[in-house]
Amino acid sequence: MTLPNCPQCGCEYTYEDRGLLVCPECANEWTADEQEETTEGLIVLDANGNRLADGDSVTVIKDLKVKGASGAIKQGTKVKNIRLVEGDHNIDCKVEGFGPMKLKSEFVKKN
Protein backbone atom coordinates (compact mmCIF):
# COMPACT_ATOMS: atom_id res chain seq x y z
CA MET A 1 0.00 0.00 0.00
CA THR A 2 1.36 3.41 -0.88
CA LEU A 3 0.71 6.31 1.37
CA PRO A 4 -0.94 9.41 -0.08
CA ASN A 5 1.03 12.57 -0.58
CA CYS A 6 0.70 15.31 1.99
CA PRO A 7 -2.56 17.16 1.22
CA GLN A 8 -1.02 20.39 2.44
CA CYS A 9 2.30 20.59 0.59
CA GLY A 10 2.20 17.58 -1.74
CA CYS A 11 5.26 15.99 -0.18
CA GLU A 12 5.57 12.32 -1.11
CA TYR A 13 7.69 11.21 1.85
CA THR A 14 4.77 10.83 4.20
CA TYR A 15 4.84 8.11 6.82
CA GLU A 16 2.42 6.48 9.17
CA ASP A 17 2.62 6.94 12.91
CA ARG A 18 0.07 5.44 15.30
CA GLY A 19 -2.75 5.64 12.81
CA LEU A 20 -1.86 9.13 11.69
CA LEU A 21 -0.19 10.10 8.48
CA VAL A 22 2.65 12.51 9.02
CA CYS A 23 4.44 14.83 6.61
CA PRO A 24 8.15 15.33 7.30
CA GLU A 25 8.22 18.53 5.25
CA CYS A 26 5.52 20.65 6.87
CA ALA A 27 4.74 18.54 9.96
CA ASN A 28 1.13 18.18 8.84
CA GLU A 29 -0.70 15.29 10.49
CA TRP A 30 -3.92 13.78 9.25
CA THR A 31 -5.83 10.52 9.33
CA ALA A 32 -5.91 8.21 6.36
CA ASP A 33 -9.68 8.12 6.06
CA GLU A 34 -9.97 11.88 6.10
CA GLN A 35 -8.70 12.35 2.58
CA GLU A 36 -11.11 15.09 1.71
CA GLU A 37 -11.08 16.78 -1.65
CA THR A 38 -8.69 14.28 -3.17
CA THR A 39 -11.14 13.46 -5.91
CA GLU A 40 -9.15 15.18 -8.64
CA GLY A 41 -7.75 11.92 -9.94
CA LEU A 42 -11.06 10.18 -9.55
CA ILE A 43 -12.77 9.42 -12.83
CA VAL A 44 -16.50 9.01 -12.50
CA LEU A 45 -18.53 8.50 -15.66
CA ASP A 46 -22.26 8.84 -16.07
CA ALA A 47 -24.49 6.46 -18.03
CA ASN A 48 -23.41 8.08 -21.31
CA GLY A 49 -19.72 7.99 -20.51
CA ASN A 50 -19.47 11.68 -19.72
CA ARG A 51 -17.10 12.57 -16.95
CA LEU A 52 -18.73 13.97 -13.84
CA ALA A 53 -17.23 16.52 -11.51
CA ASP A 54 -17.94 17.81 -8.03
CA GLY A 55 -20.82 20.29 -8.10
CA ASP A 56 -22.42 18.87 -11.23
CA SER A 57 -26.15 18.38 -11.56
CA VAL A 58 -27.40 15.05 -12.79
CA THR A 59 -30.66 13.31 -13.62
CA VAL A 60 -31.51 9.82 -12.42
CA ILE A 61 -32.20 7.58 -15.43
CA LYS A 62 -34.05 4.75 -13.72
CA ASP A 63 -36.11 4.18 -10.61
CA LEU A 64 -33.78 3.44 -7.73
CA LYS A 65 -34.86 1.56 -4.65
CA VAL A 66 -33.77 3.19 -1.45
CA LYS A 67 -32.89 1.06 1.53
CA GLY A 68 -35.02 2.05 4.49
CA ALA A 69 -37.29 4.34 2.49
CA SER A 70 -40.82 3.51 1.45
CA GLY A 71 -40.53 4.83 -2.05
CA ALA A 72 -37.93 4.79 -4.79
CA ILE A 73 -36.05 7.64 -6.34
CA LYS A 74 -37.96 8.14 -9.54
CA GLN A 75 -36.46 8.19 -12.97
CA GLY A 76 -36.03 11.81 -14.01
CA THR A 77 -35.25 13.06 -10.51
CA LYS A 78 -32.77 15.89 -10.70
CA VAL A 79 -29.92 15.92 -8.23
CA LYS A 80 -27.94 19.07 -7.71
CA ASN A 81 -24.44 19.64 -6.47
CA ILE A 82 -23.09 16.10 -6.44
CA ARG A 83 -19.84 15.13 -4.84
CA LEU A 84 -17.66 12.37 -6.20
CA VAL A 85 -16.42 9.72 -3.84
CA GLU A 86 -14.53 6.48 -4.23
CA GLY A 87 -16.26 3.15 -4.19
CA ASP A 88 -19.13 1.31 -5.73
CA HIS A 89 -21.61 4.08 -5.04
CA ASN A 90 -19.45 6.89 -6.28
CA ILE A 91 -21.76 9.88 -6.04
CA ASP A 92 -22.48 11.53 -2.73
CA CYS A 93 -25.49 13.80 -2.92
CA LYS A 94 -28.70 15.00 -1.40
CA VAL A 95 -31.90 13.89 -3.04
CA GLU A 96 -34.95 15.99 -2.41
CA GLY A 97 -37.43 14.09 -0.30
CA PHE A 98 -34.87 11.46 0.65
CA GLY A 99 -31.94 13.32 2.16
CA PRO A 100 -28.25 12.57 1.83
CA MET A 101 -27.37 9.39 -0.01
CA LYS A 102 -24.97 7.70 -2.34
CA LEU A 103 -25.74 6.81 -5.93
CA LYS A 104 -24.02 4.84 -8.62
CA SER A 105 -22.84 7.02 -11.47
CA GLU A 106 -24.07 4.47 -14.03
CA PHE A 107 -27.65 5.31 -13.07
CA VAL A 108 -27.41 9.05 -13.71
CA LYS A 109 -26.68 11.33 -16.61
CA LYS A 110 -25.13 14.73 -16.56
CA ASN A 111 -27.57 17.61 -17.11
Ligand SMILES: [Zn+2]
Ligand atom coordinates in the same frame (compact mmCIF):
# COMPACT_ATOMS: atom_id res chain seq x y z
ZN1 LIG B 1 3.41 18.50 4.01
